Amino acid sequence: MSHITFSDVEVTYKTGLVALRGATLEIPRGQFVVIVGLSGAGKSTLIRTINNLVVPSRGDVAIDGRSVTKAKGQELRKLRSDIGMIFQTFNLVKRSSVLRNVLAGRLGAVQPLRGVLGLFPKTDVALAHDCLQRVGIPEKAFVRADTLSGGQQQRVGIARALAQEPSVMLADEPVASLDPPTSHAVLRDLKRIAREDGITTIVNLHFIDMAREYADRIIGMRDGLVVFDGTAAEATDAVFEAIYGRPIDEERDLRGRS
Amino acid sequence: MAVPDPATAHATPLKPGFAARLLNWSTWAVIAALFVVSVQQTGFGFDGLAEGAVDFARFFRRLAPDWTALPQIWAPLIETLQIAYLATIFGTLLGLPLIFLASNNTTVNTPVMVVARSILTVLRSIPDLLYAAILAPILAPGPLPGVVALTIFTMAVLAKLTSETVESVDPGPLEALKAVGAGRHRMIMYGVLPQISATLTSYVLYIFEINVRASVVIGLVGAGGIGNLLNRYLSFFDYGGLGALIIVVFFVVLAIDSLSVWARSRLI
Ligand SMILES: Nc1ncnc2c1ncn2[C@@H]1O[C@H](COP(=O)(O)OP(=O)(O)O)[C@@H](O)[C@H]1O
Ligand SMILES: [Mg+2]
Numbered sequence: 106m107s108h109i110t111f112s113d114v115e116v117t118y119k120t121g122l123v124a125l126r127g128a129t130l131e132i133p134r135g136q137f138v139v140i141v142g143l144s145g146a147g148k149s150t151l152i153r154t155i156n157n158l159v160v161p162s163r164g165d166v167a168i169d170g171r172s173v174t175k176a177k178g179q180e181l182r183k184l185r186s187d188i189g190m191i192f193q194t195f196n197l198v199k200r201s202s203v204l205r206n207v208l209a210g211r212l213g214a215v216q217p218l219r220g221v222l223g224l225f226p227k228t229d230v231a232l233a234h235d236c237l238q239r240v241g242i243p244e245k246a247f248v249r250a251d252t253l254s255g256g257q258q259q260r261v262g263i264a265r266a267l268a269q270e271p272s273v274m275l276a277d278e279p280v281a282s283l284d285p286p287t288s289h290a291v292l293r294d295l296k297r298i299a300r301e302d303g304i305t306t307i308v309n310l311h312f313i314d315m316a317r318e319y320a321d322r323i324i325g326m327r328d329g330l331v332v333f334d335g336t337a338a339e340a341t342d343a344v345f346e347a348i349y350g351r352p353i354d355e356e357r358d359l360r361g362r363s
Numbered sequence: 364m365a366v367p368d369p370a371t372a373h374a375t376p377l378k379p380g381f382a383a384r385l386l387n388w389s390t391w392a393v394i395a396a397l398f399v400v401s402v403q404q405t406g407f408g409f410d411g412l413a414e415g416a417v418d419f420a421r422f423f424r425r426l427a428p429d430w431t432a433l434p435q436i437w438a439p440l441i442e443t444l445q446i447a448y449l450a451t452i453f454g455t456l457l458g459l460p461l462i463f464l465a466s467n468n469t470t471v472n473t474p475v476m477v478v479a480r481s482i483l484t485v486l487r488s489i490p491d492l493l494y495a496a497i498l499a500p501i502l503a504p505g506p507l508p509g510v511v512a513l514t515i516f517t518m519a520v521l522a523k524l525t526s527e528t529v530e531s532v533d534p535g536p537l538e539a540l541k542a543v544g545a546g547r548h549r550m551i552m553y554g555v556l557p558q559i560s561a562t563l564t565s566y567v568l569y570i571f572e573i574n575v576r577a578s579v580v581i582g583l584v585g586a587g588g589i590g591n592l593l594n595r596y597l598s599f600f601d602y603g604g605l606g607a608l609i610i611v612v613f614f615v616v617l618a619i620d621s622l623s624v625w626a627r628s629r630l631i
Binding site for chain 2: 156158181182183184185186188190192194195196197198199200201205209210212213262265269275
């Protein structure tokens with residue numbers, strides 16, 4: 106049973122550039138999917154159609170059969186509250202406390218007046234602390250977000266997404282700003298939590314080894330097209346070379362050097 | 364809600380050599396021409412100034428403060444401060460929503476943004492003294508027109524100071540909040556306000572300083588407060604009272620400015 110369904114999704118930006126050329130995919134519940142491809146291949150675009158931050162010019166994305174693409178206003182916000190997202194640059198409110206950043210994950214769900222006044226129910230605050238516990242930084246709740254290291258900030262990002270109690274997790278190059286050991290630690294956390302909660306997770310990554318290590322399924326993109334879709338075992342070096350259009354270097358990092 | 368592209372959000376800096384090209388001979392010629400025309404048309408002359416100086420010296424000697432006027436001064440002085448205080452609060456409360464509507468990252472849609480920007484442009488272009496002069500007869504002279512005039516003035520100055528502040532906030536947190544499913548108000552509350560609060564507080568204190576001074580002056584055109592008393596002393600040739608008033612106002616304004624400057628220096 107498909108959890109996320111892409112039906113012939115095409116994205117044309119205002120500039121006229123076609124960033125996604127008809128993607129049709131079915132992603133089952135709980136799958137850990139890694140998307141690989143050169144810079145500009147359309148990975149971020151694909152991921153952002155899932156929560157409608159990018160609006161497809163054709164086709165449809167649905168979660169549990171409900172169209173995210175066609176949803177508007179309150180309905181769209183409700184669908185988004187079920188989809189967590191973490192970012193390469195973490196996107197925290199730097200001057201706010203860690204706890205407040207995590208509580209922001211409740212903003213799609215809290216009562217209207219409460220959200221405006223800045224009051225969160227006790228259960229939300231407890232949940233936020235719980236999320237920080239799960240990403241391993243419970244003691245950081247009351248410090249300012251910008252005093253944390255990169256790895257810790259990304260954990261706050263994950264905690265914020267977890268506070269949504271989402272069924273889908275999107276991660277757009279979540280470890281591109283982190284060093285390799287921290288990257289692995291963050292990806293391990295992400296994978297463990299996805300397992301425990303049965304969260305369908307879609308991650309953009311640049312490193313072949315990481316993609317193979319964590320992915321249940323790898324999707325390769327090139328010039329707005331899905332050019333590979335298979336298991337980690339099927340994604341051989343030859344497959345990666347075809348996706349990236351060039352040989353694998355010794356660092357096994359296929360980030361586009363543009 | 365559009366999140367600005369960080370690559371294009373910043374204005375292009377001035378090209379080097381711009382100042383040099385601006386200050387070529389033709390610019391100097393225009394400045395000189397305007398100077399000559401202005402001197403002739405205003406009748407500005409140093410003999411006039413000299414006469415004025417003599418008058419001023421005579422006037423100044425009579426300004427020896429009459430401290431028995433003090434009890435008369437306090438009530439309108441406090442009224443002046445209250446006018447400035449209320450106007451600062453009302454102006455901020457009314458101005459902020461307008462500023463958010465006028466900023467491309469927090470507006471509702473483009474037509475609303477254009478309307479909000481137009482309103483702010485109009486507000487900004489009218490001097491505060493003019494608001495007070497127009498409003499005083501309409502709203503019955505007294506503190507009310509003063510509050511209304513300075514409220515509008517506060518909105519205008521705040522808009523001028525903060526429009527860029529709102530548009531230049533880090534768009535990352537806003538995108539994250541949007542992804543969470545937060546609506547516009549929550550994005551402003553949790554994404555924008557924490558980023559601008561220090562700057563905003565500093566601007567509001569600064570505007571309060573300006574409002575204290577402005578509320579002294581607008582009293583002259585009938586908008587209540589100490590300016591009213593100032594007007595009375597002037598028209599009854601009560602120079603002793605005038606002297607006391609000027610000294611009191613000087614020290615009160617100085618105290619408020621210093622306090623505000625101190626508070627602002629601690630904010631950023
Ligand atoms: N907001 C936008 N407006 C116009 N073009 C865009 C926008 N976002 C991305 N693009 C373009 O779409 C293409 C795909 O971008 P993206 O999805 O970010 O690729 P990736 O994440 O794989 O690097 C690129 O050519 C990029 O320049
Ligand atoms: Mg990208």
